Amino acid sequence: MATATKKPAPSKKGKVKLEPMNDRVVVERDESEDVTAGGIVLPDSAKDKANRGTIVAVGPGKVLDDGSRGELQVKVGDRVLFTSYAPETIELDDNEYLLMSESDILAVIE
Numbered sequence: 001m002a003t004a005t006k007k008p009a010p011s012k013k014g015k016v017k018l019e020p021m022n023d024r025v026v027v028e029r030d031e032s033e034d035v036t037a038g039g040i041v042l043p044d045s046a047k048d049k050a051n052r053g054t055i056v057a058v059g060p061g062k063v064l065d066d067g068s069r070g071e072l073q074v075k076v077g078d079r080v081l082f083t084s085y086a087p088e089t090i091e092l093d094d095n096e097y098l099l100m101s102e103s104d105i106l107a108v109i110e
Contacts, residue, residue, distance in 0.1 A: 020059035079109040
């Protein structure tokens with residue numbers, strides 16, 4: 001089984017990096033659709049925020065009762081579907097990221 005490599009979330013300016021703790025992951029949310037299937041252009045205020053994105057950083061894993069670390073099932077670069085109520089929104093260098101537990105991820109999109 002491959003282990004997830006802990007990589008900090010990228011930053012355009014290179015000043016601030018996120019290193020999630022335990023079983024937390026950092027996700028960059030996908031952009032919402034600008035146009036409906038019928039061709040109607042949506043303003044920003046009418047768009048629903050997407051509940052899917054790409055993982056940009058992962059923590060080392062949850063500490064188990066025996067003191068070892070549990071391996072994460074996701075890795076950097078995975079496209080995921082997550083619950084809409086769970087993520088904590090973080091803004092770094094004009095980029096928005098989501099911080100959530102691995103358990104808030106519903107599925108990996110292949």
